[in-house]
Amino acid sequence: xxxxxxGALAQRMQCPAETIRFYEKEGLLPPPDRSGGNYRLYGPTHxxxxxxxxxxxxxxxxxxxxxxxxxxxxxxxxxCLEVNSVLDDHIRHVxxxxxxxxxxxxxxxxxxxxxxSAEPQGCGILKELxxxxxxxxxxxAARHIHGSHPHRTRR
Amino acid sequence: xxxxxxGALAQRMQCPAETIRFYEKEGLLPPPDRSGGNYRLYGPTHxxxxxxxxxxxxxxxxxxxxxxxxxxxxxxxxxCLEVNSVLDDHIRHVxxxxxxxxxxxxxxxxxxxxxxSAEPQGCGILKELxxxxxxxxxxxAARHIHGSHPHRTRR
DNA sequence: GAGCACCTTGCAGTTACTTTAAGGTCAAGA
DNA sequence: TCTTGACCTTAAAGTAACTGCAAGGTGCTC
Numbered sequence: 001x002x003x004x005x006x007g008a009l010a011q012r013m014q015c016p017a018e019t020i021r022f023y024e025k026e027g028l029l030p031p032p033d034r035s036g037g038n039y040r041l042y043g044p045t046h047x048x049x050x051x052x053x054x055x056x057x058x059x060x061x062x063x064x065x066x067x068x069x070x071x072x073x074x075x076x077x078x079x080c081l082e083v084n085s086v087l088d089d090h091i092r093h094v095x096x097x098x099x100x101x102x103x104x105x106x107x108x109x110x111x112x113x114x115x116x117s118a119e120p121q122g123c124g125i126l127k128e129l130x131x132x133x134x135x136x137x138x139x140x141a142a143r144h145i146h147g148s149h150p151h152r153t154r155r
Numbered sequence: 156x157x158x159x160x161x162g163a164l165a166q167r168m169q170c171p172a173e174t175i176r177f178y179e180k181e182g183l184l185p186p187p188d189r190s191g192g193n194y195r196l197y198g199p200t201h202x203x204x205x206x207x208x209x210x211x212x213x214x215x216x217x218x219x220x221x222x223x224x225x226x227x228x229x230x231x232x233x234x235c236l237e238v239n240s241v242l243d244d245h246i247r248h249v250x251x252x253x254x255x256x257x258x259x260x261x262x263x264x265x266x267x268x269x270x271x272s273a274e275p276q277g278c279g280i281l282k283e284l285x286x287x288x289x290x291x292x293x294x295x296a297a298r299h300i301h302g303s304h305p306h307r308t309r310r
Numbered sequence: 311g312a313g314c315a316c317c318t319t320g321c322a323g324t325t326a327c328t329t330t331a332a333g334g335t336c337a338a339g340a
Numbered sequence: 341t342c343t344t345g346a347c348c349t350t351a352a353a354g355t356a357a358c359t360g361c362a363a364g365g366t367g368c369t370c
Contacts, residue, residue: 048285
């Protein structure tokens with residue numbers, strides 16, 4: 001159980017080192033001890049906390065939700081009811097988003113029907129997309145769950 | 156068909172004026188004529204183009220995808236095959252994302268079972284989330300479709 | 311001419327990171 | 341011993357698609 005440098009922890013957790021530093025800056029991970037050469041040195045406590053965070057992130061929780069769970073976890077009197085409420089909220093968000101995406105899927109498939117391949121007088125899809133200049137498309141409801149695309153980074 | 160100011164167009168399209176300026180800056184809408192007092196003045200061409208963009212956005216396409224469709228639309232030789240390919244890609248992204256969210260939903264519901272309400276020796280959910288410090292959670296596949304939460308703005 | 315709604319520009323903030331730049335540390339090889 | 345290379349450090353900027361704000365100009369009514 002010799003302490004790990006950030007790279008070793010990163011490799012072990014399959015999590016970029018930059019992300020670990022980022023969590024520290026965000027206050028999700030406490031600042032670890034430093035080596036003589038000012039390297040971060042992590043012990044099992046950090047490892048477990050990082051695992052918790054990554055598990056929550058893999059469940060698509062926001063950092064705010066995770067922060068809240070960590071606070072509840074750090075409190076001596078652990079409050080199950082609050083934990084349950086965070087999780088129930090999140091489950092609802094995911095269910096809502098699935099419903100929205102299913103509606104969207106249907107719309108896209110309908111739209112796809114508008115053009116078989118090479119139409120004689122202009123693409124039916126483009127025509128369909130241009131319709132409704134007078135009736136604007138319905139605004140999607142304000143929600144806690146975002147769209148369909150990830151943050152892309154420059155190649 | 157008297158030209159519209161940005162506010163009038165915004166109201167008609169149910170789209171914030173700031174967003175219209177943003178689309179112009181992004182090159183999705185061409186710069187409109189200006190009034191004597193330097194106000195933007197929009198005609199039916201702009202209205203229709205904005206409708207196209209908003210329709211695509213309501214289908215959760217990225218601005219890059221929309222940019223591409225607009226280019227195809229602006230070309231005299233409209234290429235249905237390319238349009239179809241953009242749309243097919245997007246449909247795939249949405250289907251993928253739905254699949255992921257369903258898996259996620261199942262995991263969250265399983266997790267929720269771990270704590271009924273007030274557990275005697277510590278919340279079962281927190282314990283479950285802390286598991287797997289040695290086996291890191293599976294990285295979600297790199298994808299074109301992002302997570303569950305929208306960009307939140309300050310209250 | 312005062313008030314008010316609307317317009318202008320530019321820039322900072324949002325999420326959860328990722329990338330870059332410019333430099334310091336450490337272990338191994340020549 | 342020196343140097344090469346992998347690894348570490350920080351701070352700052354970039355990502356998507358906007359939203360919000362500040363400081364000021366315009367246009368219309370009372």
